[in-house]
Amino acid sequence: MSVVDAQVVLDGERIVPVYTPASVAEAVAVATALRRGGIGAIEVTLRTPVALAAIAAIAEAVPDIAVGAGTVLDAEQLRAVQHAGATFAVSPGCTPELLQAGRDAALAYLPGVATGSEVMAALAAGYRLLKLFPAEPINALALLSAWRGPFAQVRFCPTGGIDATRARDYLRQPNVACLGGSWLTPADALAQGDWGRIETLAREAVATLGAG
Ligand SMILES: O=C[C@H](O)COP(=O)(O)O
Numbered sequence: 001m002s003v004v005d006a007q008v009v010l011d012g013e014r015i016v017p018v019y020t021p022a023s024v025a026e027a028v029a030v031a032t033a034l035r036r037g038g039i040g041a042i043e044v045t046l047r048t049p050v051a052l053a054a055i056a057a058i059a060e061a062v063p064d065i066a067v068g069a070g071t072v073l074d075a076e077q078l079r080a081v082q083h084a085g086a087t088f089a090v091s092p093g094c095t096p097e098l099l100q101a102g103r104d105a106a107l108a109y110l111p112g113v114a115t116g117s118e119v120m121a122a123l124a125a126g127y128r129l130l131k132l133f134p135a136e137p138i139n140a141l142a143l144l145s146a147w148r149g150p151f152a153q154v155r156f157c158p159t160g161g162i163d164a165t166r167a168r169d170y171l172r173q174p175n176v177a178c179l180g181g182s183w184l185t186p187a188d189a190l191a192q193g194d195w196g197r198i199e200t201l202a203r204e205a206v207a208t209l210g211a212g
């Protein structure tokens with residue numbers, strides 16, 4: 001099979017909130033709040049035992065948000081998140097096994113890169129939208145600028161340490177299709193079940209950064 005076009009699946013969404021679920025009910029509430037705030041995609045990380053069930057529940061209960069999986073570390077997890085209903089999946093890095101599994105999958109896969117050699121491996125495997133992680137620690141703004149020449153055909157989704165202020169700088173880069181970050185789902189709002197605050201943060205982000 002060939003690579004599913006991640007830019008088509010993300011459909012112009014510029015902000016992909018990264019969220020680690022504590023429970024299925026919380027996940028549905030978070031996705032609902034983000035959607036009400038105008039966000040059209042969510043990355044649910046596979047970092048808790050409820051993550052697969054959370055992805056399935058969001059796909060069922062909030063069908064107008066694109067639900068994806070994050071922290072996909074091997075091909076078995078990629079198959080599991082597809083089975084759960086994810087329409088895209090991302091990894092913090094990439095392996096030859098995942099680059100092949102992503103080509104065999106019916107969902108859009110975004111390998112993670114942090115070096116030129118990793119970009120070249122992902123390009124050779126057919127990928128055009130790559131996660132750039134961890135963005136802030138590796139000075140990704142400078143990398144994005146340097147990579148515009150040699151990797152003109154590639155678009156990136158920088159993630160890692162980006163907040164509302166830095167997001168603006170990233171989204172100005174012509175080779176940035178979208179970006180990821182956890183600032184729309186702060187730990188205290190999750191702990192308090194403050195879905196209104198998450199909706200407000202989403203609304204503000206869409207107003208200042210643009211949804212699409
Ligand atoms: O691992 C996930 C990413 O690092 C997003 O989280 P962050 O925006 O808090 O860095």
Ligand SMILES: CC(=O)C(=O)O
Nearest residue numbers: 070071072090091092
């Ligand atoms: C870093 C990230 O978003 C991931 O765990 O896939």
